[in-house]
Structure formats: structure tokens, C-alpha cells
Amino acid sequence: MQLKIDMHVHSHFSADSSISPEQLVFFAKQKGLNGVAITDHDRLDGARTIAKETDLLIIPGIEVASTHGHIVGLNVTKPVSSKLTPHETVEKIHDAGGLAVACHPFGLFKGGLGNLIDSRFDAVEVINSSAIPFGYSTNRNMRIAARLRKPCVGGSDAHYGPEIGCAFTIIEAEPNPDDVVKAIGEGLCEPFGKATPFQIRLKRMIENNKRRLTFALKKQDRK
Numbered sequence: 001m002q003l004k005i006d007m008h009v010h011s012h013f014s015a016d017s018s019i020s021p022e023q024l025v026f027f028a029k030q031k032g033l034n035g036v037a038i039t040d041h042d043r044l045d046g047a048r049t050i051a052k053e054t055d056l057l058i059i060p061g062i063e064v065a066s067t068h069g070h071i072v073g074l075n076v077t078k079p080v081s082s083k084l085t086p087h088e089t090v091e092k093i094h095d096a097g098g099l100a101v102a103c104h105p106f107g108l109f110k111g112g113l114g115n116l117i118d119s120r121f122d123a124v125e126v127i128n129s130s131a132i133p134f135g136y137s138t139n140r141n142m143r144i145a146a147r148l149r150k151p152c153v154g155g156s157d158a159h160y161g162p163e164i165g166c167a168f169t170i171i172e173a174e175p176n177p178d179d180v181v182k183a184i185g186e187g188l189c190e191p192f193g194k195a196t197p198f199q200i201r202l203k204r205m206i207e208n209n210k211r212r213l214t215f216a217l218k219k220q221d222r223k
Helices: 021-030 045-051 086-095 134-148 177-185 198-221
Strands: 002-009 035-038 057-066 069-074 099-102 123-128 152-155 167-172 189-193
Touching: 002 021, 002 057, 002 069, 002 123, 002 152, 021 035, 021 045, 035 045, 045 057, 057 086, 057 177, 069 086, 086 099, 099 177, 123 134, 123 189, 134 152, 152 189, 167 177
Parallel strands: 002 035, 035 057, 099 123, 123 152
Antiparallel strands: 002 167, 057 069, 069 099, 152 167, 167 189
């Protein structure tokens, strides 16, 4: 069957995301998604927790900060250490039973790997809604995926609820994490999406600043 999945979403278990489990499910269903990959920064507990609380298909993932850029591990069974080299990170993701995805390779200020991507990766995130500049980034990502003959995926990289579903991947798979990841590895997927609208980006910035201010005030009160 065809599944519509946003392959790159951060819950509030990531320090830089405001998306609660309730918001994640609400916006995913509002956008007509069958599921999302929760790819919090350097941790898996958010995906595991949310998967137990909803009937929405949750692909457990992790966005790992390697020494030269970020790498998404999909359907991993254990945490992957950060600050390893890209090759070591890919190897650890594979050891954890996951799929290694080069995320936002050419997005400015996003910690992408750029031309360091090689054949050891399983897929390339060619559409990332939050990447700037969107058109340039998408074109460069598609070119490197084509050169390496790797499957292509798309995701919103959402850190704010309304961003969810701005980009997604159509996958020919049964609705379970193992089958979805297997289908991506076999190239039975196609990315779609557009840049996150400016108004939503602005609201996200405002929300982030509010969170930072609230945190700073609470920290001050504890002194």
C-alpha cells in the first residue's frame, strides 16, 4: 500500500523543538499523513514514548551529530553516539539495525555533510522543507543522490507543529517500521514537498524565543 510519511520530525524531546506528542499527532493527521519518523537530536526516548501513546505510525529515528555533519538513523534499536566521524556514525547506525540517511546535505546553517556523502549511506534526504535556500538545496541534494544512485526521501525537519507535513515521502510498504525502512532501502519511495512558508518560519522563531525567555526566567528564579 502507499504510505504518506514525513520522514524528519522533532518532538519536544529535542531541546530545540516545541512539538508536544499531542501536537505531533494532530498536525500529522491534519496533513493527511499515515505516519512520521521522529528523529530527535541524539536521543530515541521521544519516539519510543510517543509510539506507545498513538495509533499513528511512528518510525523511530535519531538525528546524530557526526564530526562533519548530521546523519539520520531510521528504525535504530539503540542510541548512536555523537561526535564520531561520518563513516563511524553510518557504521554504528547499521550496527543498530537502522538505515543511514544523509539529511539536508546542502542546506545552509544546518550541519549537512555536503560532498562527504558516499556509497555507504542508504538514502539521501533530497527535500527538506526548512532548508535555505530551498531550491538550491533541493537541486544539489538530488544531484548527489543521482550520482550515488541512492533512494531519495523528503521530510519537513519540523520543530514547530504547523511545519509537519510540508515535505513527505510516498512509500510502497505495509504500515510498520520494518517494512517502511526496507522499502526505502529498496528505493520504493518518492519525495514530495515545498519550502516551509515564511509566516510559519516567523511564528516558529517567535515560539522559540518565548521558550528561551521562559527557560531563562525559571533559571533566574532558582538562583
